[in-house]
Amino acid sequence: MSIFVSMLPFGKNDLGVVIRDTSLGDAWLENTIEPAANNGIAQITLDKNGEYAIHGELMSSMPHGCLYDNDFKVLEWHLTDESCLSMTAFTHNQVNVFANLKLKECSIKASGPLFMAGTYECESSLVLEAEAVCLAGPVLSEGSVSLYARLGAGVFAPVTAKNMSIKAVYALQKAALTITGRLDISAQCFRQEAAGKTVVDTLGVIAMQCEVFGDMAVHENCVLTADTMVVGHEQSETTLTLNGNHCIRAGNLHIKGDTQIRVGGADSGKESKFIVGEKLLLDSPSMVDVYNTTISINTVENQGDLSFNQCMAEVKIMRQSGVFDACKSRLTVLEYLAHYDFSLTEVKDTDFSAKSLYVCGGKFIVSNCHYEGDYCHVFAGLLTVTNTPETALNNFFLAEKGYVNIQGGMVSVSQSIVSEGELLFDSTHVKAKHIKTMAGRAIIRQSTIAAQTHIVLTGVSELTNSRLSSNLVVLRGVLTADTLQLHAKIVEMMLDKAAISALTSFSEKLHLKGSKTSEQVVLKGCVLTSSRLSFSEHATIERSAIFGVSSKPVSHNIKAHLKLVSSRFITKNLLDNHADSELKLKAHSQLSVGLLHAKGVITAKSSMIHCDHILQKRAVITLKSSRAQVEHSVVLQESQMALKKNTRVWAPEVHLQQGSMLGLKKKCHLDTHSLLSTSSDSTIKSEASEIVAQKFISSGHTELSSSTLTAVKLFIDNAFKARQQSKITVEKRMLAARRAVAQFSDSRITSACIETFGGVITRHATVTVRKTVAIWSPGAMMLGEGTLVAARDMVFRGRLATMNKKISTEQEGEELPLISVLNVHRELLVTQNALIHGSADVLIDANRYFHLGTVMLGAHLSVKGGMLYNSGTIASEHIHLGFDDKVINSGKFSARNMEIQGNFLNLAGSVYAGKSLIMQGFYGVNLGLIVADNYTNTLLFSIQSGLVLSSSLLNPDSFLSWESYFLAGNALIRMMLPQYTGLINLMVLLPELLHHVSSLYHIYKDVDWEHCKTMRLHEWMSKISHLTEAFGLFHHVFHAAVTLFGAHHGSVTERQGISAWRRFAADIIDAFSNEHITASLVDIHAGISQAPSVIKEALFSVNTGVEVSLIEYFAEGESHVPASETPPSAPHSGHAFFRPAQPAAVVESRLSALESNPGKQGFLQSRKPSFA
Incomplete structure (x- = not known):
């Protein structure tokens, strides 16, 4: 796992003081200090390193004295009869003190760097204050030791004291600290190296950057606060033991190497706080055990061994690649928990809440818990939920390589259950908005499955002594059912192979599509009750009952004018509406067929049409205040389809061919979630309506007025107009071909990519593109007044023109031009042959702008x-x-x-x-x-x-x-x-x-500080x-x-x-x-x-x-x-x-x-x- 924090590297050479590796002796004092006169004033000169060296014997020989370098006062000291030493250095050069001192109190202040070598014993206190200070000799104090530095402070020798305080920009510990009282460290960067060992009763560390190697033991209270904290090292062992009440706050915490951390105790009876504002990274093979602690972490990345015991833990993001255990705790994951290969997670006797759970491998075990969350996605590995009184989720997804075993209890999913792998419900009560299994295997035994919208079982399904209830139940693939109850508004059985016995079905719509060969779908001892019934392909039904609402037999072929009022139409196979016939549906009528072949006239008012296909040949279909749902495609050949007054049509594909016409008026909705295409002689007109398409190929004439168009891809190869507050949303790509002329007036266009080889004209339009806007030669784009074009990247190889129209202000009546805006989030490229010209004001906002072409603006x-x-x-x-x-x-x-x-x-x-x-x-x-x-x-x-x-x-x-x-x-x-x-x-x-x-x-x-932050x-x-x-x-x-x-x-x-x-x-x-x-x-x-x-x-x-x-x-x-x-x-x-x-x-x-x-x-x- 990569390092996620940026640490400022520093060591002994970055403290601001030069470390002198030498012992006490006269060699360092040779020819630097002249004998003092009777007045206690002596001369001193810089040594060969440009520093002043001070020997302890000088201070013991003169209780009070001064050192001068020519006329500059370098240092003065005062030693009282009570063995209290006060020393002040006035030079900005480094002062090296070589002394063995045994004092009651010692206070040394220096304007420059201070290097302390020797042995220091203080009965009361030792205070060192300098620009930078390095303690290279052992210190023994019965009182306190204080280090104050404007730059760096280094502890290179053991310190034993009752209390200790360090305040510096950089604090470096390379020796043992034994503090019987309190240790306070305040620094921008604090580092304890592997040679350091800290034993303290009470610890307080406040730093921007904190690195701890070696051993650290805190017996009573501990406060660790740092923006960035690193514990452990890849090449050394680290032990961090915190007993008592502790508070750990870090922006980022990285635990590395062979590190063992224990926070709190199982029987301590004390509560601690463990807060990580950004990310906790736990490397292998480190171990962290947390007891009786309130935990708040933004992101956890675990590759080691992490354990929460009797804790209150709140984590925003957790990435689990190691071993994780939560016992008798409360674990809350605000965003998501990701569980990767070879990892093991066990949550037991715990109140477990995770907004999103992603199991990508390994084993994830939940037992005797109350589990709730928004998303549970199992991509691979095993998820086991046993003896859980209640499992409450928003969405559940099982991928092809995953396995889920749920036994006992109740599972409540407010949105969807989607399965592509192996799913087992045994003695479980399941509630969801919709349930869907795909090419996997679903086993349901002695369970109750309830969904608000739909249940879709695809692949291999085994249903035994169970009950399914939903708005829509779809059974696909291979089905084995025994003693099964279906309660649904719509039941669709599209089966490749099935052995069904003792099936009871209650539905408003039932569509049975058998296999392509006979004797593959067999129903025995079944009861089918439905208001709308349709069958297609081959199916075998034995010892079963089917109930429909129609009292008269209805032919598959309609050759007359047929009108249904408050009625339902049910057919087993094909419905052929001949050229000389007319079918009318009124007053909430329903038509459910496999294929609707229309050759005449079909009119629907306040009705519902459901089918696999619609094929129009020289036909006219008019829908008013109606709904039409097509499973596959709608094809118009020399035909007309008119949607009026709140009509909604859903179809994967809609094709307009051979001079056909599609019209939408007054809040109609057309949803083609696969393809919408028009030929060159076809027309689409929409007025105050909505069109949704996965892919829209506009080869004919398209005109939108006060309408909405939503598509994944849009291809324009002819005339295309959008006006009067129309809205066009293209998820991926919008392309205008060479002969295309696209006009956008008073409209809003949103797309991932817009490319044009033809002409694009905008006026009072807003164009928002997530990726690229490209004008390819010989294409051109005309920016009218008040046009905004925003994109991640823009490439101009053609021509960009601006139009200007002045508007009058209300107060003074003067005319002001409207500006055109190009907003490029990343890169704008104007190639050599590109031309930008016009008469309108232009604002270009681009992160990177490469201009090789020509701009001619007036x-x-x-x-x-x-x-x-x-x-x-x-x-x-x-x-x-x-x-x-x-x-x-x-x-x-x-x-x-x-x-x-x-x-x-x-x-x-x-x-x-x-x-x-x-x-x-x-x-x-x-x-x-x-x-x-x-x-x-x-x-x-x-x-x-x-x-x-x-x-x-x-x-x-x-x-x-x-x-x-x-x-x-x-x-x-x-x-x-x-x-x-x-x-x-x-x-x-x-x-x-x-x-x-x-x-x-x-x-x-009047300064706006929030604005200043974004300037x-x-x-x-x-x-x-x-x-x-x-x-x-x-x-x-x-x-x-x-x-x-x-x-x-x-x-x-x-x-x-x-x-x-x-x-x-x-x-x-x-x-x-x-x-x-x-x-x-x-x-x-x-x-x-x-x-x-x-x-x-x-x-x-x-x-x-x-x-x-x-x-x-x-x-x-x-x-x-x-x-x-x-x-x-x-x-x-x-x-x-x-x-x-x-x-x-x-x-x-x-x-x-x-x-x-x-x-x-x-x-x-x-x-x-x-x-x-």
Whole structure:
């Protein structure tokens, strides 16, 4: 059995402290500590390992002292007269203490790792607190031992104490712990290795991950809590003994190797709790015995030996492959219990409840129990139920290789009993909704069998001194019956070979179909009473009585017009309705035949027709408020069948041939659970009705209006229409052939797979596909307004077109377009020759999107999901990309406005944005071409090795923006009043600061935490960008305040040395110009970029490429250039054109003014650096 838990591996090298395998001696102290002066201060140096080594003799020689490494205080200690030692290490380097100490109390604190070697005896307490601590020497304490570590804590030597406490991220035990009182362990990961042995009275362990090897004995109370717990090892023996009151809680518990666990005792009189939230895995040959315990486990996988004694056990899922025993307990399985080969389960004297029991092999024994559940399926092996007062089930199934023996008691099954194997009922009372045996063997002796709906016995049946009662009783195959009573509404005996004697039958319908040869079915001494009687094939009835309701003999052939009112029609063989005849059934009449051969007219109103076949030849059948049940098929040849007003027809196969017509009106129902087919010149029309088919081949004309179609497979080879709230459900596959034209309007379509080689037109439709939607060449799909297509996978090799129709809103009367949605749960593939075009807005949600074709949309295109790979062409008016993983482009993107939320890799591809391009994500690489008027890059890690261009200098939209005029006015005021530049900057920034503070407060106050749990990664990328923007604003407000109250003021000319009017003109032009903004944590530029204004904000920036700024270039952050180039404050060796540096106050004021211009930069509303 495979490992089901993911354990975080850790050992002594993962504790955060280096283990030094050495004994006490002066070799470790050589040349590291200089003699102390009279003031108790000594010098210490790092040893060859970069650590500080402390000897116990140093502390015994000086009760109080300090160790310095040059001017840094490494350690101090205080030893009182009462033998109380207090030591504090201030260094973050590892401190190794080599000492043999015998103290009353000992407290050691360290800022870094702490390694303790030697022997420690403490009368009261020993407390070790450090970043990481390792106890490599034995400890003997009459009081308590406490280990506190911010990283790892290791116990590599024996510890004997009254109480012990360990708190750490990692806790590793490799030695024996003997605790006479309480042991508390709190860690993310706790591990007791095979060398460790724990003996304790009271144990408390709280951990995310817990591994226990070796031996552990708890005498009194025990609390084990862990998300993941592993007990035992494949290469060692493990014994876990818990006596007393215990509480074991684990998310996942894995018991491995030669492990023995005993929880509680048979005579202890104490109750414990054993709770596993996810899965309990018991490997072979481990053994677990549980006594007097309340058990709650999500999933049990047992390959070992598991025993519950006097327990209250609740298990959600149990997979049994070993030995399991439950005695004098209460066992509840909420989901299912699976019993596999070579396993043995015995449940005795127990209240046993299992929602589902699957016996797949071995032996499963239930004796002297109260057994109840939903499902009991025996696929192989033996199930024995003996002396059980009551067995209550929902469904029972016996497979071909299974064997079930039920003796004594009562069995109640609320749904079905289905048997394909060998089933024995002996002296048993059985109740079920329906019972069915197939190609197996059924033996019923001195028993009573009752079913609500039907009893079907197929194969070999032996019935002796028994009684069968149900709504429907079907006897098939080989039957041997003696002294048998049948009480049913319908009795069907379709027997290959039978020897029946003393049969008493009471039924409303009786259909006797004998064998194909004579003397194979023999009835002797039987009494058959039925309101509807039919016989077919050969049968022999001896010394029997058959009663029917018809007082007149009825011919098998109907050549006249026949009308039945409140009557029943019974025939032994064929009913032939000739061309010049008419058969009418009214007022709850019943017609039961083997084959109904209709050549004339048959009309049924509020009646019932039951037959094996219906064959219509130039006939007309009209059913109104009636029911028709056909065992095999319905064939129409040049005929008409009309179903009206609540008529229901059930038939495995329905075939419309040679210009036939089938019509359904007003809540009619047609159920063909095998095949429904139409020829090219046939027609099906359904109005407010329902059609159910296993396989529907529509080669003719099909029209559905306000109707429901349910099929396993649907093949369309001609005209097919569904409208007016129709619903189509296809379980497996729907295929439209090359010449097919399928139209779906105001309808809902559900299927496992949809493929089209022809035309599919949808409008206001919802298409839900569990697997794949495929448009094969030369097929086409037209998405009308308001269409939703959802599938696991989609493949486009043909053409996908979108239609757009605008609707008017009620409030303002404006027209809004309806959007078309493609929802792909796994993978969308658009091949090279595929084309997606149209005028409607399209939303595509795909986990993986591989685009090799062409998209030409004159509307909005929104694509989101996990990953996008584009090597084709995607062109739209507006493009929004939101992907959790990455967007890989080696093709072409073209849009007026484009926004990318996700990690963007432009690998030799091109991106054209006529107006704006915004990128948000964690990382991005550009090795291709990007052309955009306004370009905003907020990727946390950005590599630019391609070409980034701006197609125009000025932004025409800015002349219609009040924010741009505000920037120009701000520049004018700073020009006129340069001495108040700092105050102007602060006044401009404060309203935006208050707005951001208010927004952050409302975001925190009104946050929807449930929505946050389900937010996708690319949505978090956008949130991070907005938070970064807010933090950048706080930084610049602070900077503006410092500039205001500092000594940095003066005129623009004084601080920059350029003409103030030139600066003013540049600011005015910049207010109306396009700009490229890069705000990243790390920005690496090795390509070529050109823009009217360039703003770069990064904590770390590397520029080895060419950047051209026609108006303004501003960069902030730690910048690095190669040694051959000049610093960033000057032009890079002639490779870029920069404006001379501006005073900080002026730059901050201009950037803060642009902060209030959301229309100028879209999602990124700030041109100032986001990171200081």
